[in-house]
Amino acid sequence: MTEEELKQLKPAVTVDARGTYCPGPLMELIKEVRQQPVGSVIELISGDAGSAKDVPEWLNKVKQEFLGVIPGDGFWRIFAKKVKDM
Template identity: 45%
Template sequence: MGIDPSQIKPNKTVDARGTSCPGPLLEAKRSITQVPIDGILEVLSSDPGTKKDIPAWAKKVGHELLGMVDESGYTRIFVRRKK
């Protein structure tokens, strides 16, 4: 069974709300190295493209998408750093 993403405790949260595509993805790329390997990065984004972009990026680069939580006007996206 999957974990409930709303219960995830990230090592770091980066707030990319208000930046347009692909700003939140660049923030994720920049910030992932600031959490330890196996640590969790949370990205806050108000750009709807990010919900597709971050999973595609995680898959390509080799990190693990843990889940997303839709809030009012933005989404919280959780990625586990794998390397």
Template identity: 35%
Template sequence: MSELRISKTLDVRGMYCPGPVLETAKAIKQINVGEVLEVLATDPAAKPDIEAWARRTGNQILDIKQDNGVTRILIKRVK
């Protein structure tokens, strides 16, 4: 995967549902359409929650990696 330019990083490690999704929804509005938001979360529910949120809002999940209990999600703002 080519190196993506990340416009904003949202660190919600240590925060639990529904915090990560609410913060993601707020943060995506702070970047421009076409830019990429990186979310770092430790809540196991963050991955399915943010995937569902992205489908619902029409934003695009580019990548999800899980490493040492931290989930890193890259989301492209589509609209």
């Protein structure tokens, strides 16, 4: 998805994990992926540079959908979609 398309998304939940260190942001995302119903868009805000690379890798591994990332000033907005139960 393009940045413009990502900005139009209405996430079911936004997790602000700024202030936690690797693998904190990923773990916060996972909690939400578990809890939200299938079809939900989840936004993760991370201040950890690794997350922008780590999260897509994890989503791919567990077969959930990575929608994209918007880089901010010292943080990253990462969008994921829950496509199956886990």
